[in-house]
Amino acid sequence: MIEDMLRTPAAVQDAERHTAHNYHPLPVVISSAEGAWVTDVDGRRYLDCLAGYSALNFGHRHPTLIAAAHAQLDKLTLTSRAFLHDQFADFCRELAALCGKDLVLPMNTGAEAVETGIKVARKWGYQVKGIPAGQANIVVAEGNFHGRTTTIVSFSTDSDARADFGPYTPGFRIVPYGDLAALTEAIDEHTVAVLLEPIQGEQGVVVPPEGYLHGVRLLCTERNVLFIADEIQSGLGRTGTTFACEQEGVVPDMYLLGKALGGGIVPVSAVAADTDVLGVLQPGQHGSTFGGNPLACAVATEVVRLLATGEFQRRSAALGERLQAGLRGLIGKGLVAVRGRGLWAGLDIDPALMSGREACERLMERGVLAKDTHGSTIRLAPPLVITEEEIDHAVAQVAAVLAG
Template sequence: MTRHDTLHPTEVVDARTAPAAPSDDATGVDPAYTEHLAHNYHPLPVVVSHGEGAWVTDVDGRRYLDCLAAYSAVNFGHGHPVLVAAAREQLDRITLTSRAFHNDRLGPFAAELAALAGKDMVLPMNTGAEAVESGIKVARAWGYRVKGVAPERAEIVVMDGNFHGRTTTIISFSNDPEARADFGPYTPGFVSVPYGDADAMAAAITPDTVAVLVEPIQGEAGIVVPPADFLPRVRSITRDANVLLIADEIQSGLGRTGATFQCDNVGVVPDLYLLGKALGGGIVPVSAVVGDADVLGVLRPGEHGSTFGGNPLAAAVGLAVVRMLATGEPQARARELGAVLRVGLESLVGRGVLRTRGAGLWVGVDIDPSLATGRRVCELLAGRGVLVKDTHGSTIRFAPPIVATEHDLRFAVDQLAAVLDELRA
């Protein structure tokens, strides 16, 4: 295991030695769309101007099947009429009050989200990284105020290969050199163990451990699915050790994997859910920490907050999302369509695909690295009207909106097959 409070970036990889990314000018994108942007992303050469359902249109009128769905933030498609209607109605009423006052949208949103998760309380925030930061603060406060850990000694066990955001605290326990190098000094208090190894996780727990933070499926690592018994064992071990289990369902939750939460698929109920992305319906940033009062109740007025967290517009859209999920229809559709997508992608194993893995409408595809990098495959797919994103090396991921059709998914698979045939030729 790795203690990240003693890890120096040069002990991982020094990202400064990596070759520079090509400029957007080299891709043919009009500099008007790029020249004043910081270079913290390396986007594909597509400039999107419109979207509807599972499809987007660029500034030149070309249409693309969106198989990334904004990293699962657009689970319900672009411009979903129910969600757009909720936003428009709220825009005519009030959009921001701050938490200095109550607003009439936040209470119902919190109540129905808590019910959806089977919990008592909701801490509303804006972005996924804020939800993670909030979960860390809650876990530490719980450790000191409830468990009785000595001051300044709280530790949280995390997983190798994790991705929970890019704030300075979160990158302190990342082992991704691109996210970490040159951004220290790093925040102490985290211990990292191999993902999927419940024995290593158990061995890392000490009397100072307050929580285990885990993605039920690791998204940015390449849609990595742990052994089937991993999360159930983690739940049992943390419960016996009086340690919180925090599930980061920011990408995996809210219908993406064919269930409300990926934890549901393995029969696990964590102490805290971290939610984001799809909670805002692709319209506004909405995130939340959801848990029971014996954990979230440790927060006191003034200890944590956000000017925009829980704003009426976000709460109105979030409430519409929760009510859609409460029907169970998006989850069922993701299961059914996921089976179609998985069968199609599995048919390409041996034809340039090494393996696939995932759950619901979330699939990682390992391309034979002798053919191309993941980035190159994504570029070629974009040329054929399909938008996906690479993760590491030669891995690409498919996460189309749940409103996609079987025809859409077969189109995506056919285009990948054509790209692979082109590369093999």
């Protein structure tokens, strides 16, 4: 039988046997990829509509980014920050310009960027705002997802992410997302920052009420509090603008970046802010062995240059309208709600039909890869290189799954 010749079942079993079960992946084993498509060990192709949680905004193996990686691999990969290297200045300068900020602090993962933002905000609070030692607090939102370190899960409201990892780090106040009145009430004289996702990704691509981000910006300015925007998933072209904050004409005090910054090749993250904020750090107070390494900088500089053209932001905006319109046409036909901006969508499936996991399994059988979250919700975040025809194909497969 053909099934007996497939390599996937054995590969899945082997992975399960030797891996801690911190993920519950779909039973697909990818061996190669290009653009918006991946191919498994049995030669079956799938349209990737997750794009590594936005880490693959430019698709798999973008030729410009692959060329930059190859060229750098032949010269220099790591020095540590004990020395400078010839890729570092270009990356920091060009990313700072893209963000409209003075300074950049390169790190590796998104969680490291968030941890860096927390540390910088606290230090700014003590040194600049004059808060008494040990009294700083940061206001965050319910439903947030900023990473999985012990500090970050301390202010998560997701029981799976938080339970049994205590004792928890103090210094955080949680308010409902999108509720400006609750945020106003939570800020006091010891508040150093408001840390928010402009659009909540893991929660199901939740877009805040119109005017919310603008109100947050005004409130933070009025109260002398830093506005930290976690744009790790929402930034770098995903929503149709370079940053999701731009949708409301808002500029935060600090950007937290990651995922797409590494071009789908290496983990790269960064914090971008002006000198009066990032300048509070002095040598020896924060760092990372691999942060800002030559290979990462070479790739990430090319990512910044791709974004500087505006091409990918325009693609995301235009193609996003097509995606959102197609999905909204399925409301009442198995979908309860659709949320999103640009090439990013959260789909609430009628729970009477199936769970989000079941929907993703059925989409996989039809050659489309997506990810479920919170019961009956699935997320779509295709690479920004996807075509109109491929978007229509993805929407058609969603419709077919809902129709049973």
